[in-house]
Amino acid sequence: MTQFVDFFFAPYASAQHRRMKVAIEDGLAHGSQITPRDPLPGQAVTISIFSNAHKAIERVALSYTTDGTEPLGEYGIATQGTVLFAELLPQVSVGVDASTEIRTWQVTIPAQEDGTLVRYRIDGWSVQEAGQHWYADRVDPVTIxxxxxxxxxxxxxxxxxxxxWQDAVVYQIFVDRFSSAHNEPALHSEETHGITEFFGGTLNGILEKLDYIQSLGINCIWLSPIFESPSHHGYNPSDYHHVARRYGSDEALVQLIEAAHRRGIRVLLDFVANHTSDEHFAFVDARENPDSPYANWYDFKEIEAPQTYRSYAQVSSMPELSTEEPAVREYLYGAARYWLEHYGADGLRLDYVPGPSHAFWTSFQQAVKSAHPQALTIGEVTSPMPEILDYAGRMDGFMDFPLAAIMRQTFARRSKSLEELLQFLDQHVSNIPESMCFAAVLDNHDMHRFLWFAEGNIERLKLATAFQMTLEGTPIVYYGTEVGLSQTDDAIKENAYCRGPMPWGEQQNQALLTYYRQLIALRRQHAVLRTGKRMNLSVESTGNVEQIGAYIRYINDTYMLVILNNNEQPVQVRIKLHNVLQKIGGTGNYQTGSLRSVFSSSKLSDLSLEDGCVEVTVPALSAEIYLSEKRLDI
Incomplete structure (x- = not known):
């Protein structure tokens, strides 16, 4: 098997890890560590604070407000707000780099009423050494x-x-690469255009493909950024309020959303808060005029040569916004509401969440939800799971990249076993708060296409999709994956290679498309696959049991049995269901009964439950799915 680097998932220090490390080195860190993460009305909140044990920090205080104003004060004296003193806990821990000793402090803010925004600041000082004073998270290696x-x-x-959202099957569309309308220039190809050039996709092109999208079974589309931008990807906006001219017009977006809504299809828009393009009016004015009213929107001072301003990933065409500035926040919050109100979008996918602070996203969520409680906010957080969960309450949910990584390892590369994947999933899902949703993805616009990573093996993609469509969470299909779209070169060279033009007509793999349609229809038809609980099952087999997985999804009086064979040979599988069904269903004996085949890679017939067990032969790299015919005796 060819060696590939799944670069999107390569180990690296996350934004939060880097922030905590330098804050501890500086003296005092918080990192928005609160318990509970998503406080309800009537719940007190414990604030955890961390100090460098080698610094002379002897007192730590917190100043807070509950009326939306900025808390002011230091040394335990508040000029605006209320002061609380933190308690030093007895234990000493080791820092994120395993070389610094850390002391932990805690303080509890009293319970508040529904709708309260709690704002707070933290500082620490030495009693014995006058003038020794620290602010929490004063330094930041990620942003300003x-x-x-x-x-x-x-x-x-x-x-x-x-x-x-829990009933959605989402289709991610990279607008520039999807389709143009019949009366517009045809979509370009990689034979005539470089992969980072514009390919000519438009909003009217998507509008004309709504029949195709609906026939796939999709009931939600996610559009890549559609505002004005000099880049093919659009993730550096020049104008936060208007559609890019190359995509059409503002009216074209309204027409697309209205047409989608008539078909029962919701629309998510991509929103970038961390940075703009260098053509944005505020940046142009701030760079040219030191006295500009937008001078504080960007950082032209605390940067290292040869850069002359702070930018995302040191890409000069992506100057970074100072999202702590009140004027910047109001501008961004207003823009987010504008796409929901003026254009009728149903929600926002939030780009590069770790850039702005947790407090920024707290107020962003307040701005969106107070006006549009049925709008979805779902974030791109490329961080370890504990850091992702710290955004609970600050957005509705997240793109589940930790799950995506192990699914790709299991099905595309087979470097992880199916048994390991299912064990991971049990622990993984149990850690996610009920208030937080997640999306299951196999690939997207920033990583190798699944088929490229699987070296073109369609059967691996089909098995991975069967797993994706029978899981908890909301599945997202990346445009073209359903018809066999791969890429022409390794995306580690240029990740735009995973954003190739959508194939149409005879270029599409019709058998794979039919497979997708059947699985999506199955998920849409059966609520048990969308909202049911999941329980893994033990299997006996003639093959490698580590690459065989079985689980049931169950809800009320219905259960669905899913059997996956990740071996490259057929296997005979025997599963004892009796005890499991008793555990989830109550008093039935479950020794006999039948299971109806609702999805089969090899047209298998229904199964009989005999002596509480089922036996079936599962083809190589295949999935078999059965629906209970016997009602659970609850």
Whole structure:
């Protein structure tokens, strides 16, 4: 098997890890560590603070407000807000780099009413050494540092993801690469255009393909950024309020969303808060005029040569916004509401969440949800799971990249076993708060296409898709994956290679497309696959049991049995269901009964439950799915 680097998932220090490391080195860190992560009305909140044991920090205080104003004060004296003193816990721990000793402090903010925005600041000082004083999270290696320390926040509410999200099957469309309309120039090909050039996809092109999207079974589309931008990807906006001219017009977006809604298809838009393009009016004015009203929107000072301003990943065409500035926040919050109100979008996918602070996203969620409680906010957080969960309450959910990584290892490369994947999934899902939703993805616009990573093996893709469509979470299909779209070169050279033009007509793999349609229809038809609980099953087999997986999804009086064979040979599988069904169903004996085949890679017939067991032969790299005919005796 060819050696590939799945670069998107390569080990690296996350933004939060880097922030905590330098904050501890500086003296005092918080990192928005609160318990509970998503406080409800009536719940007190414990704030955890961490100090460098080698610094002379003897007192730590927190100043907070509950009326939306900025808390002010230091040395335990508040000029605006209320002061609480933190308690030093007895244990000493080791820092993120395993070389620094850390002391932990805690303080509890009293319970608040529904709708309260709690804002707070933290500082520490030495009693014996006058003048020794620290602000929490004063330094920041990721974005613009706050010399007076960071302002933190959480919101007390009962907001949650809209109910429609759990029933969604999402189709991610990279607008420039999907389709043009019949009366527009045809979509370009990689034979005539470089992979980072514009290919000519438009909103009217998507509008004309709604029949195709609907026939796939999709009921939600996610569009890559559609605002004005000099880049093919659009992730550096020049204008936050208008559609890019190359995609059409503002009216074209309204027409697309209205047409989608008539078909029962919701629309998510991509929103970039961390940075703009260098053509954005505020950046142009701030760079040319030191007295510009937008001078504080960007950082032209605390940067290292040869850069002359702070930018995302040191890419000069992506100057970074100072999202702690009140004017910047109001501008971005207003823009987000505008796409929902003026254009009728149903939600926002939030780009590069770790860039702005947790407090920024807290207020962003408040701005969106207070006006549009049924809008979805779902974030791109490329971090370890504990750091992802720290955004609970600050957005509805997240793209589940930890799950995506192990699914790709299991099915595309077979470097992980199916047994390991299922064990991971049990622990993984149990850690996700009920208030937080997640999306299951196999590939997207920033990583190798699944088929490229699987070296073109369609059967591996089909098995991975069967797994994806029978899991908890909301599945997202990346445009073209359903018809066999791969890429022409390794995306580690240029990740735009995973954004090739959508194939149409005879270029599409019709058998694979039919497979997708059947699985999506199955998920849409059976609520048990969307909202049911999952329980892994033990299997006996003639093959390698580590590459065989079985589980049931169950809800009320229905269960669905899913059997996956990740071996490259057929296997005979025997599964004892009796005890499991008793555990989830109550008093039935479950020794006999039948299971109806609802999805089969080899047209297998229904199964009989005999002596509480089922036996079946599963073809290589295949999935078999059965629906219970016997009602559970609950």
């Amino acid at each position: 540092s706050q010399k007076k320390g960071r302002s933190f926040a959480y919101h007390v509410d009962r907001w949650e993801a809209p109910a429609w």
